[in-house]
Amino acid sequence: MESRIYLCSFASLDLSISMFRFYKQAQNMGIFDGIFIFNESSLNLDFKTHFAPLMYKDFPKDSIESSCKNGGGG
Structure with missing residues (x-):
């Protein structure tokens, strides 16, 4: 092989x-x-939401979801 x-x-x-x-x-x-x-x-929305406290300390959770819906990679 x-x-x-x-x-x-x-x-x-x-x-x-x-x-x-x-x-x-x-x-x-x-x-x-x-x-x-x-x-x-490249990360999907579920991953970003789950790890948001570690990855996006300065951003509220809903801003991550909003960015993904608007073409931010979700």
């Missing part, structure tokens, strides 16, 4: 430039069969 190597990473949106550089470096290595990089927008 052939082995496959995948890279999976997470970075917050404020690290977008670094995330892109990391992605390009991983591509240039030429060893990964797939590269997946996620950010806050």
